[in-house]
Amino acid sequence: MKALLDTNIIIHREASKVVNQDIGILFRWIERAKYTKYIHQVTIDEVCKNTNKETVYTFLAKIANYEKIEITSPLQDAVKIVSYEMDVSENDRNDTILLNEVFSERVDILITEDKKIHRKAELLNIQDNVFTIDSFLEKVFAEHPDLVNYKVLNVQKVQFGKIDLSDGFFTSLKEDYIGFDKWFLKKYDEYAYITINSNNGLILSFLYLKTEGADERYDDIVPSFMPKKRLKIGTFKVINNGFRLGERFIKIIFDNAVKNKVDEIYVTIFDKRDEQQRLIELLEKWGFVFWGTKGEERVYVRNFKPAFDINNLQFTYPYFSVQKGIFIVPIYPEYHTDLLPDSILNNESSIDFIEDFPHRNGINKVYVSRAFEPYPQRGDVLIFYRTGGYYKSVVTTIGVVKDIKFKFRDVDEFVLYCRKSTVFPEKSLREMWDYLPTKPFVVSFLYVYSFPYRINMEKLIELQILKGVNDAPRGFKPITKEQFDLIIKRTKSDDCFIID
Numbered sequence: 001m002k003a004l005l006d007t008n009i010i011i012h013r014e015a016s017k018v019v020n021q022d023i024g025i026l027f028r029w030i031e032r033a034k035y036t037k038y039i040h041q042v043t044i045d046e047v048c049k050n051t052n053k054e055t056v057y058t059f060l061a062k063i064a065n066y067e068k069i070e071i072t073s074p075l076q077d078a079v080k081i082v083s084y085e086m087d088v089s090e091n092d093r094n095d096t097i098l099l100n101e102v103f104s105e106r107v108d109i110l111i112t113e114d115k116k117i118h119r120k121a122e123l124l125n126i127q128d129n130v131f132t133i134d135s136f137l138e139k140v141f142a143e144h145p146d147l148v149n150y151k152v153l154n155v156q157k158v159q160f161g162k163i164d165l166s167d168g169f170f171t172s173l174k175e176d177y178i179g180f181d182k183w184f185l186k187k188y189d190e191y192a193y194i195t196i197n198s199n200n201g202l203i204l205s206f207l208y209l210k211t212e213g214a215d216e217r218y219d220d221i222v223p224s225f226m227p228k229k230r231l232k233i234g235t236f237k238v239i240n241n242g243f244r245l246g247e248r249f250i251k252i253i254f255d256n257a258v259k260n261k262v263d264e265i266y267v268t269i270f271d272k273r274d275e276q277q278r279l280i281e282l283l284e285k286w287g288f289v290f291w292g293t294k295g296e297e298r299v300y301v302r303n304f305k306p307a308f309d310i311n312n313l314q315f316t317y318p319y320f321s322v323q324k325g326i327f328i329v330p331i332y333p334e335y336h337t338d339l340l341p342d343s344i345l346n347n348e349s350s351i352d353f354i355e356d357f358p359h360r361n362g363i364n365k366v367y368v369s370r371a372f373e374p375y376p377q378r379g380d381v382l383i384f385y386r387t388g389g390y391y392k393s394v395v396t397t398i399g400v401v402k403d404i405k406f407k408f409r410d411v412d413e414f415v416l417y418c419r420k421s422t423v424f425p426e427k428s429l430r431e432m433w434d435y436l437p438t439k440p441f442v443v444s445f446l447y448v449y450s451f452p453y454r455i456n457m458e459k460l461i462e463l464q465i466l467k468g469v470n471d472a473p474r475g476f477k478p479i480t481k482e483q484f485d486l487i488i489k490r491t492k493s494d495d496c497f498i499i500d
Contacts, residue, residue, distance in 0.1 A: 003035040004069070004101055006112035007043045007094070008274075009133075011055065025239070026111070026133045033140045038107055039066040042094040072097055073104045082123050086116070096120065102129050111136050113274050128416060134278075138419065143426050155195055155205075155248065161188035169203040173237060176270055192235070193252055195245055205245045207252060208234040211260045221294045225266075231257045231304075233267035236279065246282045247362045251447075254286075254318050257304050258496060265304055268297040287315035306499045310379040313402055317363070318448045319499050320400045325380035326484045327476040328395065328465075329367065330387050364402070366418050367443045368432065371475030375441075376401045382445055383487065385473055393472065394454040395487060398497070399445040406441040418442060451491035459490065 009023060030037060047059050075083065075096070083096045095117050102110045103124055110130045112118070121130035131139065165184055174180045193207040214227040233253060238246045257265050267283065270276050280300065288300040308321045367382075376382065384397040408414040411433040415426055432440060460466040465483045488495055 001033075001035045001109070002038050002067075002107040003030055004038045004040060004098060004107040004110045005043075005066075006098065006110065006114060006117070007046050008113060009111060010039060010043055010059070010066075011047060011050070023133070026136065029137055029140050033143070035109075037066050038069055039063070040069045040098055040101065041072065042097050044068070046091075046094060069101060069106070073101055073106055075100050076103055078124055079103055082120050086120060086123075092116070099124065099126070099130070102126055109136070113278075155193050155252065157191050157193050159189060159191055160184060163192065163194060163203070163206075167203045169206065169237070169239065172273060172275070173235065176273075193249065205238040205249060207236050207249050209253065209256050210234050211256075211262065221268075221299055222292045225264075228263040229261070231260060231262045231265045233265065236267065236269075237275065238279070239275075246279070247364070250282065250286050251363050258318065258494070261496075262304055265302040266291070266299060268294045268299050270297055285314055286317065287312075306496070308379075308499045313379070313400060313446055317400075317446055318497050320381060320398075320448060320497060321379065321500055322381060322481050322484055322498055323500055325374075325376055326383070326479050326481065327374075327376050327380060328383045328385050328473045328479055329476055330385050330473045331367075332387055363447050365399070365445055365447055367445060368418060368429075368440050369443065369475070370436065370438060370440050374476055374478055375404060376443060376476055378403060381484070382443075382476075383479075383484070387472070390457050390469060393457040395460070395491070396451055396454060397447065398449040398451075399447050401443060401445050403444045404441065405444070408439065414440075414442075449493065449497055451487075451493055453490075453492040455487070455490050463487075463490065 009026070027037075044063065048056055050056050079096060079100045082099075083093065087093045087096055095112075095114060098110055098112075099117060099120055101107050102121075103126055108129065110117070110121075111133065112130065113132055118127065118130060118132070121127045165181065170180070170184075177183070187208070190208075193205075193209075194203055195205045196202065197204055210232045212230045212232055214229055216230070218225040231253070236249065238249060253265065265288075267288070269280060271280055280298070283300055283302075286302070288302045291299045291301045293299060306319050307316045308319050309316045310321075313320075378401055380401045382399040382401060383395050384399065385393060385395050387393050405417060408417065411430055414433055415429050418429055419426065455463075457466065457469070457472065461468060461471075463483075463486050465479060465486065466472065487493075488498075
């Protein structure tokens with residue numbers, strides 16, 4: 001397989017000092033998955049124009065590490081049209097030349113963080129061959145689960161004083177925020193959320209949150225905030241590693257917002273680094289909007305008052321409505337905690353689930369089924385039922401349906417759709433597709449809440465939610481709002497997620 005690398009990725013890789021830790025992870029996995037690294041002549045020419053002579057010298061000294069595409073393929077007609085519509089600079093045209101090599105099937109994939117290149121790829125219908133660093137790593141992990149010996153400990157909440165400030169993870173934060181070291185020391189007794197690569201002990205992600213009252217002053221934010229109780233995302237950084245840690249931390253942010261009953265969440269952030277721009281994109285996907293500025297930083301806010309928007313569930317997550325359908329859905333024990341790790345049972349060891357995969361960290365998840373009707377619809381509520389018999393079957397988790405997809409062109413489209421969010425590795429997905437002539441469908445959902453107390457089949461029958469042992473859910477079993485309310489009450493759940 002031939003992987004063509006965009007100019008910025010090459011520059012970051014061959015820089016004299018590390019400015020993007022994601023790049024090192026990317027290159028290790030390119031080699032593990034046995035991709036051949038390609039560089040295009042337009043990239044070579046572009047790097048040589050760099051005003052930083054040290055960067056140019058370092059790059060030319062290492063160019064032998066790549067296979068070179070020295071002769072540019074003729075631009076295809078479809079590519080010419082996209083170029084005419086979107087290219088306004090020489091850099092844009094050079095990016096199109098790289099895309100053309102993918103379109104012409106001269107290389108298999110292109111890896112780039114450039115958003116405009118990805119938009120062009122969609123217009124050319126080659127988006128499945130153009131990857132960000134994170135999406136490439138997710139692809140590799142799905143295709144080669146046997147290669148993944150990269151263990152990430154569960155998110156830990158630890159005091160600042162127990163975190164190694166000399167870890168290279170903090171370099172960019174020290175460079176961007178004057179006095180970061182001093183601020184960090186002042187926080188020694190406070191807590192932050194981190195994940196650590198257990199292979200080398202290095203930090204992969206860091207999140208610090210602070211609850212602020214309505215009397216907090218915001219004189220340095222323009223325009224200023226009105227008095228409200230807020231959750232401040234004080235420091236948030238995630239290394240791009242293919243395990244969707246960013247989405248995992250979004251869940252932690254929202255969980256804290258619920259717990260502290262805030263009206264709004266906000267963050268101040270620079271947008272000059274790739275990692276910061278990716279973080280802004282992640283936040284925007286979950287309803288954060290640009291508010292204003294704080295000095296050179298941009299300010300983003302997320303309204304957290306209870307609301308439900310069926311057209312954009314992520315913007316009002318984690319709130320949901322029970323005015324539509326409510327279903328109990330079975331899930332086998334061997335898949336349950338892998339897909340829904342926050343719903344781990346008391347008799348399961350969390351040690352068994354420390355190896356992270358994308359589907360474990362994400363809020364977005366998928367459920368693969370061949371069940372008969374009735375089927376859920378967008379906005380419907382799912383209650384996951386861990387199977388196991390009269391005493392061991394328990395309801396554990398609430399999810400909200402985001403989409404349901406019945407038809408796929410072929411097995412490849414099915415695998416692509418499921419790959420990031422399902423518990424199944426690619427090999428199992430392909431076997432599942434071929435198992436019966438009737439093809440499976442996929443329900444994508446947002447993981448919302450794990451019940452603090454579990455009720456089993458015996459109790460569900462006693463509450464008349466199930467009619468008997470033979471009434472155990474085998475597909476999507478509809479229940480009434482009154483039955484749902486009973487489950488919420490008997491599981492001692494917080495009903496603040498429910499808007500009606």
